[in-house]
Amino acid sequence: MKTEEFINMLATGAAPVSSAAAASRFAWGLGCGLMGAILLMALVFGVRNDIAQAAMLPMFWAKVLVPAMGALTALPLTIRLSYPGRPSGPAPLVLAALLLFAWGSAGAALLNEPPAERAEMIFGATWKTCAFNIALLALPLLGAAFWVIKGLAPTRPAWAGASAGLLAGAGAASAYALHCPEMAAPFLGIWYVLGIAVPAVFGAVLGPRLLRW
Numbered sequence: 001m002k003t004e005e006f007i008n009m010l011a012t013g014a015a016p017v018s019s020a021a022a023a024s025r026f027a028w029g030l031g032c033g034l035m036g037a038i039l040l041m042a043l044v045f046g047v048r049n050d051i052a053q054a055a056m057l058p059m060f061w062a063k064v065l066v067p068a069m070g071a072l073t074a075l076p077l078t079i080r081l082s083y084p085g086r087p088s089g090p091a092p093l094v095l096a097a098l099l100l101f102a103w104g105s106a107g108a109a110l111l112n113e114p115p116a117e118r119a120e121m122i123f124g125a126t127w128k129t130c131a132f133n134i135a136l137l138a139l140p141l142l143g144a145a146f147w148v149i150k151g152l153a154p155t156r157p158a159w160a161g162a163s164a165g166l167l168a169g170a171g172a173a174s175a176y177a178l179h180c181p182e183m184a185a186p187f188l189g190i191w192y193v194l195g196i197a198v199p200a201v202f203g204a205v206l207g208p209r210l211l212r213w
Contacts, residue, residue, distance in 0.1 A: 033144025106189030134195025161207020169196035
């Protein structure tokens with residue numbers, strides 16, 4: 001078979017891909033991943049019993065919304081890294097600002113409390129399990145994000161994997177906040193951030209292995 005004939009055979013029946021195909025893939029995959037994280041949280045940990053009372057406190061909404069903002073910021077970054085040659089945009093700066101806000105709030109809270117009470121604000125009652133629990137809840141979102149990215153064309157798989165892990169970790173932290181009884185800013189600034197960082201590192205390690213073309 002001649003080269004021209006082979007090319008014509010491959011091109012037969014080829015049609016352009018819908019411009020909405022990638023958006024639909026992201027919406028479907030990440031929507032399922034988020035529902036999986038919330039369902040896993042409800043089944044494994046359960047929603048806190050006093051959530052109605054906790055919802056009256058600003059700190060409750062802070063620990064739900066700040067990670068959610070991180071996830072929403074990591075989403076466009078993950079989308080950009082799923083295509084070749086696209087710049088990262090302003091997302092890294094926004095993520096850095098969110099991290100500084102969390103750490104600044106933690107530092108201010110510690111300075112306003114007597115030294116004898118600072119350890120309790122840092123460790124709370126669940127510091128040994130918090131980061132692990134968030135990382136566990138991130139698994140459905142991380143798997144979904146990797147499935148989405150794998151169907152596109154990432155040229156920086158380590159960064160794409162790290163961004164997917166950051167997205168998964170932040171979404172999982174927001175879901176875990178519906179269970180977590182801790183309300184101190186230092187606790188959240190340390191252990192929630194660590195719980196988000198674990199899947200980000202995990203994604204960076206797995207990215208070159210699982211997201212290659």
